[in-house]
Amino acid sequence: MTFDPWYAVLLAGLVIPVLLLVGGVRDVLAYVAAYFFLFGFGPVVSYLLGGAIYFGTNTALIGRAALGLLLAFAGVLAAGLLVRQRHDIAAPATTHRFPLLPVVLALLTLYATTVLVLGGTSFLAGTKLDRIDVAGPGHYDYLLFEMFACALYYMAGGSGAGRFTYRLNFAVYVVYCLSTGERDFVFVIFSLILHRELTRGGSFARPVGYGALLLVGATMIFSLRGDGPADTSQVLNQGSVLFVDTWVMTHVPSVEPFARGATYLHALVNLLPGHAQPALSQWLVDRYAPGSASGYGFSLTGEAYLNFGLWGIPALFAGLTAVHRLLINRLDRAPVYAYASVLFTVAWMYGFRGESGSLLKTCVYGLLFYGALRLVSVRVEEPTSEEPEAVPACVSS
Numbered sequence: 001m002t003f004d005p006w007y008a009v010l011l012a013g014l015v016i017p018v019l020l021l022v023g024g025v026r027d028v029l030a031y032v033a034a035y036f037f038l039f040g041f042g043p044v045v046s047y048l049l050g051g052a053i054y055f056g057t058n059t060a061l062i063g064r065a066a067l068g069l070l071l072a073f074a075g076v077l078a079a080g081l082l083v084r085q086r087h088d089i090a091a092p093a094t095t096h097r098f099p100l101l102p103v104v105l106a107l108l109t110l111y112a113t114t115v116l117v118l119g120g121t122s123f124l125a126g127t128k129l130d131r132i133d134v135a136g137p138g139h140y141d142y143l144l145f146e147m148f149a150c151a152l153y154y155m156a157g158g159s160g161a162g163r164f165t166y167r168l169n170f171a172v173y174v175v176y177c178l179s180t181g182e183r184d185f186v187f188v189i190f191s192l193i194l195h196r197e198l199t200r201g202g203s204f205a206r207p208v209g210y211g212a213l214l215l216v217g218a219t220m221i222f223s224l225r226g227d228g229p230a231d232t233s234q235v236l237n238q239g240s241v242l243f244v245d246t247w248v249m250t251h252v253p254s255v256e257p258f259a260r261g262a263t264y265l266h267a268l269v270n271l272l273p274g275h276a277q278p279a280l281s282q283w284l285v286d287r288y289a290p291g292s293a294s295g296y297g298f299s300l301t302g303e304a305y306l307n308f309g310l311w312g313i314p315a316l317f318a319g320l321t322a323v324h325r326l327l328i329n330r331l332d333r334a335p336v337y338a339y340a341s342v343l344f345t346v347a348w349m350y351g352f353r354g355e356s357g358s359l360l361k362t363c364v365y366g367l368l369f370y371g372a373l374r375l376v377s378v379r380v381e382e383p384t385s386e387e388p389e390a391v392p393a394c395v396s397s
Helices: 005-023 028-048 059-082 100-124 128-135 139-150 160-180 184-200 205-227 232-236 241-251 262-269 280-288 300-308 312-329 335-351 356-375
Strands: 094-097 378-384
Touching: 005 028, 005 059, 028 059, 028 184, 028 232, 028 241, 028 312, 028 335, 059 241, 059 300, 059 312, 094 335, 100 128, 100 139, 100 160, 100 356, 128 139, 128 160, 139 160, 139 184, 139 335, 139 356, 160 184, 184 335, 241 280, 241 300, 262 300, 262 356, 280 300, 300 312, 300 356, 312 335, 335 356
Parallel strands: none
Antiparallel strands: 094 378
16 A cells, blocks of 8 residues: 555644644643654655654655544544544642642752762763663663653642742753653643643744754764764654554554454553563564664554554544543533543653553543542632643743
8 A cells, every 4th residue: 555655744743733723822732742843754754855764764654654643643633633622621620739749859869969069070971771770770660750740830839938949850860861861841841831821821833932942952962972963863762653654554464463452451450560561562573673782663653553553543543533632621610620631641742652551541640640649738718710820941931
């Protein structure tokens, strides 16, 4: 099956203005879709313009992979039009104080600071893998907990201690990511900016400007950790979605049959302690480059194709879009919805270049994290709906 990738680029690109025209310039989904467009179609555009793309990409299947990405955007558009975003979303009322929140944030700050001090100048040289080795075995667990902690944005504004520890923790988290060559904080900042402007009634010109700065920053990090010069080609090649999708389409079903939902079942089973399932990123390494220490990530579009072929892609993205919309529309009804909305936006953007297992783990474990804080919370007699000030410096006015 052949498909001109330029048609996919142009049609998918139209989804963003359609969302903005129908839902208004404050439609959060439109800006998330713009992120997906860059990370999904960036390499396609680079290839079509004669630029470099990720090594190992099957160029013969770029058209089919582009069609898969277009179907993902079709799913986003369909669900986005069916479930509209409310126009009167405000910050959630402060109904509870969370006394454990400053303690948790302080512990995370202490952990990261200790790692940075002990690592010292070792973080200034070497590849990303070298720096992660310096950070130690708790590196990825720390990054996961920081996603949970940063999603407490609206909860942290309830007390002076919460605001202070939130800001301090966020600053140390950004320094930690820069020191280890990680770009996770980019997704966190973008989600916080979108939610902040939405609930404050601010101009969404800011997210566009901040998004451009974050893109430049992400490109610089990618370049500094030894992955090539920071040029236009590098900007368009943020991630390996195209490589993953073309490889999966080469391998399935010609070598292995469609999984028929097995990877999603594994993602559920993986939530249970002692029932760890192999990650799809490792499944890819074992088949593409057995024994390699390198990682290629995965993609939600590639996983959907692995399970059900092309038609599994729009179904998955329509479902994820519906969840995103429902959380956004309930943001001001209870703190848990505000927390879940921020966290899901981060997890979805991060998971776009990952798999359902990591997205589900982030959301489920994140809710358990919130639940633990909520169990020891104290109810406020007169709830207020003041906008929290506990935001990183780069996000505040």
